[in-house]
Amino acid sequence: MRGKRVILQTIIKNRALTSSLSSPSSSIHLSHSQQSGKFQHLGFDLPDVWPSGPCSQLTSKPLFDGPSAEIIDGKSIATMIKSQVAGEILRMKDEVGKHPGLAVVLVGQRSDSHSFVRTKMKACDKAGITSCVIELDADCTEDEVLQVVSNLNKDPSTHGVLVQLPLPQHLDEEKIINAVNPEKDVDGFHPWNMGCLAMKRREPFFVPCAAKSCIDLLLRSGIEIMGKNAVVIGRSKLVGLPVSLLLQRHHATVSVVHSFTKNPQDLTREADIIITDVGLPNMVRGNWLKPGVIVLDAGTNADPNRKQGFRLTGDVCFEEAVRVASAITPVPGGLGPVTISMLLSNTLDSAKRAYGFV
Amino acid sequence: MRGKRVILQTIIKNRALTSSLSSPSSSIHLSHSQQSGKFQHLGFDLPDVWPSGPCSQLTSKPLFDGPSAEIIDGKSIATMIKSQVAGEILRMKDEVGKHPGLAVVLVGQRSDSHSFVRTKMKACDKAGITSCVIELDADCTEDEVLQVVSNLNKDPSTHGVLVQLPLPQHLDEEKIINAVNPEKDVDGFHPWNMGCLAMKRREPFFVPCAAKSCIDLLLRSGIEIMGKNAVVIGRSKLVGLPVSLLLQRHHATVSVVHSFTKNPQDLTREADIIITDVGLPNMVRGNWLKPGVIVLDAGTNADPNRKQGFRLTGDVCFEEAVRVASAITPVPGGLGPVTISMLLSNTLDSAKRAYGFV
Numbered sequence: 202m203r204g205k206r207v208i209l210q211t212i213i214k215n216r217a218l219t220s221s222l223s224s225p226s227s228s229i230h231l232s233h234s235q236q237s238g239k240f241q242h243l244g245f246d247l248p249d250v251w252p253s254g255p256c257s258q259l260t261s262k263p264l265f266d267g268p269s270a271e272i273i274d275g276k277s278i279a280t281m282i283k284s285q286v287a288g289e290i291l292r293m294k295d296e297v298g299k300h301p302g303l304a305v306v307l308v309g310q311r312s313d314s315h316s317f318v319r320t321k322m323k324a325c326d327k328a329g330i331t332s333c334v335i336e337l338d339a340d341c342t343e344d345e346v347l348q349v350v351s352n353l354n355k356d357p358s359t360h361g362v363l364v365q366l367p368l369p370q371h372l373d374e375e376k377i378i379n380a381v382n383p384e385k386d387v388d389g390f391h392p393w394n395m396g397c398l399a400m401k402r403r404e405p406f407f408v409p410c411a412a413k414s415c416i417d418l419l420l421r422s423g424i425e426i427m428g429k430n431a432v433v434i435g436r437s438k439l440v441g442l443p444v445s446l447l448l449q450r451h452h453a454t455v456s457v458v459h460s461f462t463k464n465p466q467d468l469t470r471e472a473d474i475i476i477t478d479v480g481l482p483n484m485v486r487g488n489w490l491k492p493g494v495i496v497l498d499a500g501t502n503a504d505p506n507r508k509q510g511f512r513l514t515g516d517v518c519f520e521e522a523v524r525v526a527s528a529i530t531p532v533p534g535g536l537g538p539v540t541i542s543m544l545l546s547n548t549l550d551s552a553k554r555a556y557g558f559v
Numbered sequence: 560m561r562g563k564r565v566i567l568q569t570i571i572k573n574r575a576l577t578s579s580l581s582s583p584s585s586s587i588h589l590s591h592s593q594q595s596g597k598f599q600h601l602g603f604d605l606p607d608v609w610p611s612g613p614c615s616q617l618t619s620k621p622l623f624d625g626p627s628a629e630i631i632d633g634k635s636i637a638t639m640i641k642s643q644v645a646g647e648i649l650r651m652k653d654e655v656g657k658h659p660g661l662a663v664v665l666v667g668q669r670s671d672s673h674s675f676v677r678t679k680m681k682a683c684d685k686a687g688i689t690s691c692v693i694e695l696d697a698d699c700t701e702d703e704v705l706q707v708v709s710n711l712n713k714d715p716s717t718h719g720v721l722v723q724l725p726l727p728q729h730l731d732e733e734k735i736i737n738a739v740n741p742e743k744d745v746d747g748f749h750p751w752n753m754g755c756l757a758m759k760r761r762e763p764f765f766v767p768c769a770a771k772s773c774i775d776l777l778l779r780s781g782i783e784i785m786g787k788n789a790v791v792i793g794r795s796k797l798v799g800l801p802v803s804l805l806l807q808r809h810h811a812t813v814s815v816v817h818s819f820t821k822n823p824q825d826l827t828r829e830a831d832i833i834i835t836d837v838g839l840p841n842m843v844r845g846n847w848l849k850p851g852v853i854v855l856d857a858g859t860n861a862d863p864n865r866k867q868g869f870r871l872t873g874d875v876c877f878e879e880a881v882r883v884a885s886a887i888t889p890v891p892g893g894l895g896p897v898t899i900s901m902l903l904s905n906t907l908d909s910a911k912r913a914y915g916f917v
Contacts, residue, residue, distance in 0.1 A: 375760065
């Protein structure tokens with residue numbers, strides 16, 4: 202066990218130092234197998250450390266001067282979805298006298314988490330979804346959280362149970378997510394739902410909201426997915442993993458790029474659709490793109506070029522990409538608002554199932 | 560609903576007729592969205608119909624005359640794994656007086672299924688695993704199968720429960736697989752296990768045997784996976800899907816090719832590792848490969864070039880690939896035997912967990 206830890210630390214250290222996309226040498230990899238005496242079928246769990254550096258600094262002169270891409274207006278689409286959801290909830294109240302309920306479990310005092318939860322609550326309220334937040338102290342026990350989740354699972358007026366992540370380090374996120382009833386897992390992070398998403402002919406109760414938003418935007422924009430080359434950059438359970446599975450269910454040819462990928466540009470330059478979920482401002486430059494590509498940017502980063510105040514920016518260098526792509530989502534105002542509307546939509550779907558309301 | 564069926568039939572018909580790798584026209588895709596009035600986030604469930612034709616016919620003259628690849632000897636590796644498993648079982652008997660048990664549920668009279676089950680039973684017997692087959696008539700009810708599975712879930716001497724697929728059409732495969740306790744699901748087909756395989760930092764109870772075999776062969780052969788370009792051809796739950804998830808957990812850059820992929824050669828020619836799971840003899844030709852590539856062939860097809868009798872052949876044109884690749888699995892004698900040994904290994908792991916035996 203000690204050997205493993207040392208090697209992992211070496212790998213992480215090497216990666217942080219080099220800031221190149223090359224992978225650690227094979228000798229490191231093999232030495233683990235030799236040391237442990239057992240083959241690790243599941244691989245090492247290594248964090249994705251993306252290199253920062255020149256790509257986050259933009260030149261002041263635009264490098265491309267092609268025609269401008271269609272800007273996919275996430276804000277308007279989100280407004281439309283929210284209004285559809287609200288309409289359905291009115292119909293539900295009218296026909297069966299019921300409405301959806303969402304409960305959020307919020308542990309600790311992280312200000313970003315509190316702010317996200319407030320946004321969700323506000324959107325629920327506007328749509329006609331009853332929402333509640335169960336707040337727990339940062340030093341609460343795992344059993345306390347599990348008890349809260351268990352109570353919400355049993356509550357018939359709660360159709361969606363959402364555990365706001367990240368949790369404080371002493372809590373086992375996996376165990377807590379597993380405890381959420383998959384039929385109320387509106388985040389779609391339960392392994393049952395992820396497994397059903399991965400497997401043909403199966404239908405998960407829920408698909409993670411950000412990934413569902415990507416597909417929704419493509420479909421609403423009339424973009425064909427079947428047979429297209431899609432490259433997903435990043436592999437988180439929020440976006441990269443579920444959207445790669447969804448794109449494959451739509452019969453795209455999907456390649457997943459991550460921080461261990463050598464020369465990611467070789468893949469992105471062949472892509473008809475690119476979805477990024479990295480967390481690194483301006484990582485994807487204009488010269489990474491094939492003319493006419495569709496770019497969906499799920500990155501939400503603090504803009505490094507902003508001299509004062511705070512502004513959100515994506516993973517894609519928008520100023521360059523907009524002159525190469527045929528359609529692109531802006532940040533902010535792209536995937537973000539649609540993701541919130543998908544949470545409402547997932548909660549509505551759950552209530553519909555619970556009441557057999559079509 | 561009727562609209563959906565008609566469109567699906569049209570797509571399938573088109574695909575069968577054309578035998579080309581191009582996807583159906585966008586008008587078909589869009590017309591569905593328009594007709595149903597709802598976006599299908601999960602996509603259509605379309606079968607993979609691979610084009611047959613010239614690629615299944617080999618020229619008599621070899622097209623390549625490079626050096627010959629290392630042949631990965633699955634048979635020897637399988638013998639080694641089986642012997643390790645048998646050794647562990649002896650140790651278990653010795654130390655805790657217990658041994659693993661596998662139960663196979665076999666419905667109907669398909670001769671291929673009966674033959675597969677006999678092979679598994681024989682391997683269990685040799686390794687020291689108690690095995691039993693619960694045979695049910697082809698016209699049994701779903702409830703009868705579910706009852707058998709439920710009894711096996713409860714039986715403490717059964718550590719692996721395997722439902723031999725395919726099941727007769729009147730039975731709901733999904734419902735029956737879901738009924739297997741994930742902790743006894745030695746096939747790894749339960750959505751819980753597939754979801755845990757897909758998600759970072761999670762550990763499934765079991766990984767599907769054929770996919771685990773692929774990774775095992777790569778690791779045993781000292782082939783580095785991290786940072787490599789891997790192309791998986793096919794996306795079944797037996798091989799394609801789980802092996803693509805496993806390769807990604809090992810930090811390869813994974814692209815999944817399927818029957819809707821246009822110009823699959825463009826991707827395969829850039830691959831350092833290729834794993835095929837198609838079911839089409841000689842689909843992958845020598846000119847699809849980059850010199851030095853590693854090729855694992857999970858195809859099991861009747862050899863079309865065999866004039867009399869029956870011989871198994873893979874998805875890769877072995878005679879050509881062996882002169883381009885640096886290592887390759889033959890068919891037969893490659894992944895097949897290792898897959899059986901992985902079933903024994905999974906069953907042993909399950910018994911170890913059940914008895915807390917390390």
